[in-house]
Amino acid sequence: MNRLSTEILVIGGGVTGCGLLFDLAQRGFKPMLVERGAPANATSGRFHGLLHSGARYAAKDAATARECIAENMILRKIMPHCIEDTGGLFIATPLDPSDYADQFYAACQTAGIPVAEISPAEALRREPLLTPDIVRAFTVPDGSVEAWEACRTLLESARAYGAQTMLYHEVTGLRLEKGRVAGAAARNRITGAAVTIEADMVVNAAGAWSGKIAAWAGCDVTVYAGKGTMVAMNYRIVNTVINRCAPPADGDILVPVGTVAVIGTTSVRVANPDDYPIEPWEIERMLVRGAEVIPSFKKFRALRAWAGVRPLYQEKQAGPDLRKVTRNHALLDHAALDGVENFVTITGGKWTTYRLMAEQTADIVCRKLNTHRPGQTARTALVPEKKRKYHTLGARQEKVETGQASGQLVCECELVTRSQIEARLAENRRSIINDLRRDLRLGMGPCQGGFCTWRAAGILHQSPTFSAAQANKSLVDFLQERWKGMTPVLWGAHLRQMLLDQGIYAGLLGLDKLPPELSGADSPRLAEIETEGYFLVKNEE
Amino acid sequence: MNKTDTIVIGAGLSGLMTANLLAQANQNVLLVAKGVGTPVLASGAMDVLGFQPVDSRRPLENPLAALDDFLAEHPNHPYRLAGAEAIRRGLAALQRITAACELPYIGGPEKNLHLPTALGAVHPAALAPRSLAQGDVRRGGRMLLVGFDELRDFYPALAAENLNAQKLGVRAKSVTLPLPAPVDGKMNITPIELARTFEQRAFRRRLARVLNPHLKGFSRIGFPAVLGLHHHPAVLADLESELGKTVFEISALPPSVPGRRLFEALRDALLRAGGRLILGGEISGGEITAGRVTSLHLETANRPKLLSARHVVLATGGLFGGGLQSDAAGRVWEPIFGLPVAAPAERRAWFSAQFLAPHGQPIAGAGVRVDARLRPIDGEGRPLARNLYVVGEQLAGYSWTAGRTGGGVSLATAIAAVDAIINR
C-alpha cells in the first residue's frame, strides 16, 4: 500500500477545494488535494457560469448579496482571463410582481451593488430580442466565468507554491486516532490501488458529498443535494446576462456563454448526488420561462442540457454561532461541534464566493494550528502557466482573420483551427478530445460536434503519443458524453441532426463495429480521466 | 395534359427506384421532392444485412442466408412484408439501372462485400459501385491509403492502423500529401469540389507524379471517395492506368460523392424512361376522401397547386428525411396526410442510454405501419387509402443502423410497391 503524508489534506477539487489549496499554499503550508475525478468535474463545472453581482439575493439575503458584490469585484481583478464582462440586466415583465422592482433597487443600493435603472427602450436597444413588454429594467455588474480555466489556474498556482494534487483519487474513509482525524484512505480510480494519506489537518470541501465524508468521522453534517438543470440554446441570443426582476425562481436567468446562451435553473432536492436524471418537465419549464423574456425563444434550438447539484447545508436547530459564518456557506470546526479534532468542513456557498470561503477556512486552519499567517489571495493576480487564451471566440476569430491561426477550420461553430489543436497538443501531448472541448470549446457550438469530433480524432491520432485505439476511445467517450447532454433536448430539427450523426458514426464509419479492444467501447470512460489522471495509467504500465 | 398514373413523393433511394421502375413499366410518373434526398448523406453502397445478431461485430458473409434468423428477432421489420425475393429483385433492378448509366454496381444478395470505412472498420454491403467494391478487405494484399492535407474529413493513418489491428489479412499503410495545383494552398476543400478537380487530366497527372515514389510494393491504392463526379468511370480508369495499380475509394463524411453519383444516375435514368421530376417542390398536404388520395398540394411561389394521380407513393424518409416531424411534447406526426405513426409513446422512451446502441435508437424505428401491399393502415389493420403506398425509411418497424438494412429496405419495398401498383 502506498503511504503519503502532508500537512493539510483538502478533500474535493471543486472551485472551493482548488481555491483553498492555493490559499493554504500561498500562506506557506504544504497542502495536498485529493479529488476523485478531474478538477471541477462536479458542481463547479456543471453550474450556470454566472459571476453574480449579488443583485439576485439583495432583496432577501443582504449578507450574501454583499459577499457576492465584494467577491465579484475581487475576481475581476485577480482572474481577468477567466471572466467575461457581459454586464447584467434585471428586467421586470408584466408577469412579475409589480412591487418588487422598487424593493429590489433599494436593496441593491443598501448592499452596495452598483445598480442603475434604464428605460425599457434602452434595454431593448441593448438586447433587441427581449420582450417589448418590459416594464422596468436595471443594469448590474454580472459577468460570466470560465470555470475550468479558473480551477486549472488555481491548481497550477498552488503547485508553484509546492502544493500536491492527487486527481482521480477517491477518498474511501477517514483515519481516526484517539478522537482526532489523522488522515484519509483513498483509492486510485484508474488503477484501483489503495493509498493512505497522513495529515495534521483534514479539510472536507466535498460539496454535496461533504455530509458523507463528515459521517466517516462520526460528525453529523446535513447537506442536501439540490439538483439544478440548465439548457444551452444554439445561439448567443443575448450578450448580457438577463435576470428576471422578481424573487428567485426556476429558469429566471439567461447567460451568454461563448457562441451559445444558457438558461437555468431548476431546483429540486435529490436523494443521491451521484444519480439525478434530468426530467422532461425541467426542459419544458426552461423553454417556457425563456419565452417569457425572449418571445422568439422556442424558435432557437435547445442543444444540450445538464444538471449540477448544489450543496445545501441544513443548519441544526440549536448550535453555536460558529457553525455558520454567514447565511450562505457553512464553515464547521468539528472540534467545537462534535469533539473531533483536526477536522474542518466547508460547504455550500456560490462559485462566485469561493475565494472568500477558502480564505475563511484557511483562517480557521491557522487558528487551529496556532499560527498567524494572513491571507493574500484578494490581492494576488492568478496567472496561468501558459497563455491559454483560447476560450474566447473573439480571440480566436481575431487570430483566424489576421492569419495567425492559419490552417483548416476543424470546428466551424467555434472557429477552432487545426493549428490550434496542434498547438494545444504540443503544449500537452496528452490532450484528448474532452480537453479540447474545455480548452477550445471544440464541439460546444450549435452543431454539437457531429463533424469536428471526427476531425479532432484524426488530428490527435497524427500526434506521436496517440495510438489508433486511444483516438477511437476518445471518440467513443466524447460521443457518449455528448449523448447524455443531448437526449433531454432532442426533438424536431435537432433530432434529425442526431440521426445524421448516428448514420455517420455507425453506418459510415462503423465505430460501433470495431472490436471492443480497439474502440474501448466496453471499458470505462477515458474522457473523464483526462490529462494527469489518464497518464497516471500510462506511467505505471 | 396527359393523366399522371403515379406521383412519388421523395427523391431518396426508395422514391427514385419506385419512380424508375414504374416509368420503365410505361407508367406516366411524376416525382416531387423537396431536397435531393438522403443518398448524398450515405455511403453509396447497398446494405442488405450486415450483422446478425445485430449486436454482433462480425460482418456477415451472406445476408440472405441470415435473413430468417434476423426476421425471427425483428418480426415487424419491412423485410417481412417484402420478402427475400423482393430484395433479390431490388438489387438486380438497381444493378440494371446503374449499369446503363455507366455506374455499375458489383455484388449480389448472397455475398457481402467487406468494405473498409474511413475509420478502418469493416462495412458489409451487398452491392457497391466498382470503385468502392475494389476496396474489399478480403482481397488481401498490401494497400496504400492516400489522404490530402486539405481534405479535413479523411485521416488515412487512423484507418490503416485500425485495419491492421483487426488482422483481416490485408496490410494497410498510409500517406498524406498536399494537393497539387490548381487546388494547392487551399485551406479547406469540400469532397464535391475535389471530385470536380479530379476530372481534370492535368491535375491527375500532377498527382500521379507526387504519388509514384510511394507506390512500390502495394497492390491497391485507396483514395477518399472523390474520384470524379460526372466522369467518374473515366477518372477511375485513367488513374488506374496512370498509377499502374488497382484503385479504390473509401466513403467518408457527407456530402458523399458516391451518393451524389447514385442520385444523379437514378435521376437521369428516370428522365430517360419518360418520368417527370419536380425537385425543390414541397408537397404540403394531401386529401384522402372515401378511402382514396384525391389530391396533393404542391407549394408554389404564390399558391398551392393541386395535383392528382391514380396512385401516390410516400417515400419521404421518416424522421431523418423529413417525412415525420416531432416536437418537445413527444409527438411524432406525418405532416402530409396526418397518417397514424407508430412511435414510442413518451419522449423518455425515444432513446437508449448508449449513443451507439446496437439495436438503434427506439425513436429511429418510428414510421407508418402498412399492410402487405404497403398501404398505410389504421389501428385495426385496415388500409386508410387504397391508392397510397409507403416505401423506405418512412416505414415503421426498423432502425437501419440495427443490422444495417437501409439500402435493402428501400430497394425491396420499392419492388413491393411497384408490384402492388401494377398488378391492380
Ligand SMILES: Cc1cc2nc3c(=O)[nH]c(=O)nc-3n(C[C@H](O)[C@H](O)[C@H](O)COP(=O)(O)OP(=O)(O)OC[C@H]3O[C@@H](n4cnc5c(N)ncnc54)[C@H](O)[C@@H]3O)c2cc1C
Ligand atoms: C445548477 C447550478 C447552477 C449554479 N449556478 C451558479 C452561478 O451561476 N454562479 C455561482 O456563483 N454559483 C452557482 N452555483 C453554485 C456553485 O456552482 C457551487 O456553489 C460551487 O461550484 C460549489 O463548489 P464546491 O467546490 O464546493 O463543490 P464541488 O464542485 O461539487 O466540488 C466537490 C468535489 O468533491 C469531490 N468529491 C466528492 N466526494 C469525494 C471523495 N470521496 N473523494 C474525493 N473527492 C470527492 C467531487 O468530485 C467534487 O469535485 C450553481 C450551482 C448549481 C447546482
